Amino acid sequence: MKHLNQSCKPLVFILLLAFVTSCNKAMKSLNSGDYDFAINKSVRKLVKNPHKEKYIVILEQAFARANQRDNERIEFLKKEGVPENWPKVFDTYSRMNSRQSKVRPLTPLYIESEARDAVFVFVNIDDEIIQAKNNAAEFLYANGIKLLERGDRMSAREAYAAFVQVKALFSVYRDVDAKIIEAKFAGTNKVLFDMVNATGIPLPPTFERELTKISLHELNTQWINYYTNYDSTMFYDYTIVVNMLVIDVGPEEVIEKQYTEEKEVEDGVEYVFDANGNVMKDTSGNDITVPKFKTLKAYITETHQKKIARISGSVDYYDNNSRQMLKSIPITADAIFEHHSAKVNGDLNALKPATKKIIKNKRIPFPLDFDLILQAGHTLNPLVKTAVWDNKNLIRY
DSSP states (O other): HHHHHHHHHHHHHHHHHHHHHHHHHHHHHHHTTOOOHHHHOOOOOOHTTTTTTHHHHHHHHHHHHHHHHHHHHHHHHHTTTOGHHHHHHHHHHHHHHHHHHHGGGOOOOGGGGGTTEOOOOOOOOOHHHHHHHHHHHHHHHHHHHHHHHTTTTTHHHHHHHHHHHHHHHHHOOTTTHHHHHHHHHHTTTEEEEEEESSSSOOOOOHHHHHOOSSGGGGGGTTEEEESSSOOOOSOOSEEEEEEEEEEOOOOOOOEEEEEEEEEEEEEEEEOBOTTTSSSSSTTTTTEEEEEEEEEEEEEEEEEEOOOOOOOEEEEEETTTTTTTTEEEEEEEEEEEEEEEEEEEEEEEGGSOHHHHHHOOOOOOOOOOOHHHHHHHHHHHHHHHHHHHHTTGSOEEE
């Protein structure tokens, strides 16, 4: 039993230390003016054990001081008489109401050492909250309208924040939903992603669609939107241009190479003769023979077909407000057609394994210029995407 008591001492000490530390934090918050932290800490402890006097005393004092400070702040804000104070008044009333909702379910709380109930003054502030809420929404909405009328992007973002606050107060309030959309659009940097063909070579619309088919929506942020379809009624703050400068298709090259492959194979046996021209015998009296070889030959004509298409250009960033180019990133992509085929005359058994594979290939027609250009466009696509992603910081927030 004595051993059990000794083993429990560390646990008791740890629990006691945790209690003292927790209580000290609550008291420190009370003394530093962080009343709501002290209240929250005390409430959590008293929910588990409503008889912890230290926490009851801290809660009583913190609750009274917090309400006094909030009442004084509300009185001051109302005396100032400016409409922009109403959101602050509403927030303060809401905080007071939340505080009362946390503490009220715990009451009454009895302080045994003082033989009294802890004092908590609860007041009904529903009417004040409703009035402050209405006044706050009215101010925020009117202020949002004024900000939108300024016509600049940053004011539109402030207007958006104001309308969102109205929406948080009232899910339905005048035309606030439409105003949120309007402010969001006005406050957003718009980036047009476009392609310009400066090569002099006509390209079908499908080529442009394929080249500009990259996931720009992943680059969108709260205040930056990318567009791939031009709208003449919209002003774009930035333009990213895939500038096609050179499209070059090389000639159809055909290179033939002729060579011979040989292979030694066994072709029966031949007798071994002595110096007198007689067939030599082994110790058993049998004729001595050795393998006879012959050379197999094959004559190969190998054909190498090659054709290259190259697209060169740049990804150019423009600031349309300052009418300046911010950066130009060079890009080049090749599409290479290569085909190996071969014809053989002679003994196929003379061929090496690699050559046997080649002779299975027949010469094929060269691809059309446009098909090769389109293939180069597919190669260019990820290069364009990388350039846009690596330089997204050029678009200011």
